[in-house]
Amino acid sequence: LRQGLEKLGTASAPLRLEFLTTLLQAGRVFPPGRTPALIAEAEAALPPGDDPEKLMLLAELSYEWLLAGRPCDEVRDAARKALSGTALLDAAGPDGLAYYDAVSALIWADDHERANAALDVALAGAERHGWVMSIANASHRRSLLRWQQGAVADAAAEAQRAVEAAEQGWTAALPGARAVLALALLEQGDRPGAAELLSLTDSEGPWRNTVTEAFICHARACLCIIDDEPAGAAEHALDAGRIMVEFLGAVTPAIMPWRSTAATALHAAGDRDGALRLVSEELELARAFGAARPIGVALRTMGVVTGGAAGLGHLEEAVGALSGTPWRLESARALADFGAALHRAGRRSDAAAPLNEALELADRCGAVTLAGRVREDLVATGARPRRQPRGSTVLTPAEHRVARLAASGLTNREIAQKLFVGTRAVEFHLGNVYGKFGISSRQELGTALGDETGPRTS
Numbered sequence: 001l002r003q004g005l006e007k008l009g010t011a012s013a014p015l016r017l018e019f020l021t022t023l024l025q026a027g028r029v030f031p032p033g034r035t036p037a038l039i040a041e042a043e044a045a046l047p048p049g050d051d052p053e054k055l056m057l058l059a060e061l062s063y064e065w066l067l068a069g070r071p072c073d074e075v076r077d078a079a080r081k082a083l084s085g086t087a088l089l090d091a092a093g094p095d096g097l098a099y100y101d102a103v104s105a106l107i108w109a110d111d112h113e114r115a116n117a118a119l120d121v122a123l124a125g126a127e128r129h130g131w132v133m134s135i136a137n138a139s140h141r142r143s144l145l146r147w148q149q150g151a152v153a154d155a156a157a158e159a160q161r162a163v164e165a166a167e168q169g170w171t172a173a174l175p176g177a178r179a180v181l182a183l184a185l186l187e188q189g190d191r192p193g194a195a196e197l198l199s200l201t202d203s204e205g206p207w208r209n210t211v212t213e214a215f216i217c218h219a220r221a222c223l224c225i226i227d228d229e230p231a232g233a234a235e236h237a238l239d240a241g242r243i244m245v246e247f248l249g250a251v252t253p254a255i256m257p258w259r260s261t262a263a264t265a266l267h268a269a270g271d272r273d274g275a276l277r278l279v280s281e282e283l284e285l286a287r288a289f290g291a292a293r294p295i296g297v298a299l300r301t302m303g304v305v306t307g308g309a310a311g312l313g314h315l316e317e318a319v320g321a322l323s324g325t326p327w328r329l330e331s332a333r334a335l336a337d338f339g340a341a342l343h344r345a346g347r348r349s350d351a352a353a354p355l356n357e358a359l360e361l362a363d364r365c366g367a368v369t370l371a372g373r374v375r376e377d378l379v380a381t382g383a384r385p386r387r388q389p390r391g392s393t394v395l396t397p398a399e400h401r402v403a404r405l406a407a408s409g410l411t412n413r414e415i416a417q418k419l420f421v422g423t424r425a426v427e428f429h430l431g432n433v434y435g436k437f438g439i440s441s442r443q444e445l446g447t448a449l450g451d452e453t454g455p456r457t458s
Helices: 002-008 013-027 034-046 054-070 072-083 086-092 097-106 110-129 132-151 152-168 173-189 191-197 211-226 229-249 256-269 270-290 290-306 309-324 328-344 348-365 367-379 398-408 410-417 422-436 444-449
Strands: none
Touching: 002 013, 013 034, 013 054, 013 097, 034 054, 054 072, 054 086, 054 097, 072 097, 072 110, 086 097, 086 110, 097 110, 097 132, 110 132, 132 152, 132 173, 132 328, 152 173, 152 398, 173 191, 173 211, 173 367, 191 211, 211 229, 211 256, 229 256, 256 270, 256 290, 270 290, 290 309, 290 328, 309 328, 328 348, 328 367, 348 367, 398 410, 398 422, 398 444, 410 422, 422 444
């Protein structure tokens, strides 16, 4: 690619842009080929206008700016421009990296509405034509978005759809899809299922030192934290950070909060200084990026690690940063830690309000693990938490996906065609759903699912 670009010189401007776009993409698999000079060259080559070649390069630059931790407004503006209309999708194709890199930039820059709209367009076209690889690509990105929004069952369903596509040859970001599914299963209380997903073998090495392997490392760290294995959690989280920083040049905490996860583990292991160093760095980077979600995550971890009155201040600030945002699960976590800290400080009556709000949010998200911890904290304050609701938290990803489509009005045959399964499989899943919800007809599905699924998909 570099030789071809040199031979082109200043001639054939559109082709030159295509070479630069592909160089940026290839550089994330082979990092030595991706240098600051290349990124600067790509920025300088951006022409005026809205030609497809420019939009493709702009899409890749939006992702590069995300990795570099440029302010989220700059990342959003570039990604929005690249995704305006359908020119980029038409030029990049349904499996084009440029399109999904721009979508990913929007997801991590907290622009969930535009990211969701772009995925709607891609997924609708892929399903209409039966393009399984394209469906998997879109479903994987949507699982990331749903996970961030705290729609746990929805995230699991979308990730499961991507993982299942591996049987038909989809490998583009398979470890990343497994990681999202594992995190969702952990929140649903399925620890064995999550552990199985995270046990990659040496033969699955095409993703080594790429962002999708970093997701696996980070998910393994989260599993170790739940298993009360802080040393293993720190090791896996720092492995994720090594990949992100050394191989991808990614300083942003927006893609994954590996520093906070490692800090949580180090704090549990008694290394408070190491934990404070990591979380302080993450908070500084998050504030420079400017998006509410990574700031809230870093503030929450800072509060837990710092402790005392100062820690309470950080936790209260985290609650404020995440309040009213679409990031419901992170908001629930901040409220839960704030309430628990208030209780430890002897302010039992003050702890009840944030803990009750955390419980309500966790239940709405389908976050069984978090809700269980919050219920225990509420009982410790002397309160009587409400009973755990029956809902989509008990559904498997496949059951949830079928239930959601049935609730939208599709027939069993239409659901089977949309999911590329047989009608008997649809009937089987719906039967299980009815039994778990205690209902007898699809007309009751909408009420049963409630708003736990997060924003509706097309």
